[in-house]
Amino acid sequence: MRYVVGYTDNDRGQDALELATSLALTQSAGIDLVTVLDWPQDGSMAPGSTRAREALERAKASVPEGIEVSTHLRLADSFAQGLLEVVGEIDAGLIVIGGSSNGLLRRFTVGSVANAVLHSSEVPVALAPRGYRHRSAFTRMTCAVGARTGAEGLLDVAVESAARRGLPLRLVSLVALDEHDPDSSGEAINKAHQHANSVLAQAVRQLPDGHEASVIVAHGPTIEQSIDDIEWDAGEFVLVGSSRLAQHRRLFLGATANKMLRALPVPMVVVPRDWVRAEP
Template sequence: MTVLVGRVPGSDPGPGALVLGTRLARALGGPLVVCTVASPGDADAHADAAPVVDGVDVETIVVEDRSVPGGLARAAHAQHASVIVLGDAPPGPGSVGARLARSADVPVALAGDRAVHDGPITRVTCAFGGGRHAPRVLATAVDLARRTGASVRVASFGPQRGPTVPPEAGLHAEEIVVEQWRDQMLAAQRAALAELGVTDAETVAAAEASVEEAVESIGWDDGEILVVGANAAGAATRVLLGDPGGAIVRGAPVPVVLTPGTTTLA
């Protein structure tokens, strides 16, 4: 299962991207390909020497494309890559990560400065939104956990005051709505896990003053990875640009894997 780390000419892919790519390659048992996307006809574009990584076969390649996301997506297809790793942390509007998450048909892992842990993947948390894509996103998270020997956690995040609770309604009404939301999300999580035959996953539904604070509140391990659906907020790019998906990505203190909702990594 090939892991593709993307970079652009004249830049380093970043230590976080290489560390995360190495962790995934070791866990998935496949090679690591570091891919540079160069403009067509760029005479200076060349494949750098492959870094030496203990226990992982590493290759460097160059592809020519006018679009960095397009070049990476094409390279991932040619290399039969299971995941693309980038250094975005977090990606913003118009970034390579945002555009690639919209167009790629494989998961996109975002490392940035968060992938400082170089040990094994110990837990996979799935951000569960309860929409029609949620079961498929959960299936990807479960598949990643099974392949890496990690435990599974399913988490839903929300703001303390929902859009249906006006401020004048009072604290008691707000608490009732939040508890109803928690009950609904936990029930949906358990049903989706049962469909996948998973019986030992942790489930949590956290509501705080903001989605970012809800993400922070559940606690995170050094060896953890968060899986988020690229369609979590409707249109694919809204997971990076708007609430609640964008807030989850921004608040995550661990590497994030954006998935289009395929049921497996391969």
């Protein structure tokens, strides 16, 4: 398994590198650091090529021993295009990028590169929150569960990924309450608990015997406030599915995932619709 990292010589690039390192340590995967420069207009060497190569080498040297790291300096019409070209060439299983530098500390803001990748990638995309500096193997995987079409596929991916990595699996159901209708809010919470427990039972049946699995239902006036009430571990990431509106094996963030993205203090991995892991 290889992870393509969108690297730039700034805080956003460092966020992505830290996340990729943690994932690689957990998965025993290799890292491909990719910097993309614009095509020069006059056919000469792209401006900044030397600095970019030096920055890539410094980033490579900072990765812990035992992780295989390759570097790529690409010319493309856009950063996202360059990343996706490398993904196709090396058959990578994941793209890792940092959030926008305009976000609040430990929160996401999706910049233009992340937005373009999220609408074009055929492989999962991992997003690092601003200021992310966790650099060790992950200790828990959380999967956002819902009742919409396609949710079963995400659960299958989460179960397989947690079992392969030996990580405890936590299932999270988020409920935004209608403060003007307490009766409907109570009904929504009860339905969420019933569904979450049903999904947990299904996950336990699929996981190896003795594998740790749990479920939590969080609710509040908004999805963002529901997330704020959840306890998050530093060594945790969240798996979410692509919207049902996405094309086959493509990414498209739905409304709930976008709200989660704005509030999460931990990395988010977005899985394409109908995605199936290619490696055994």
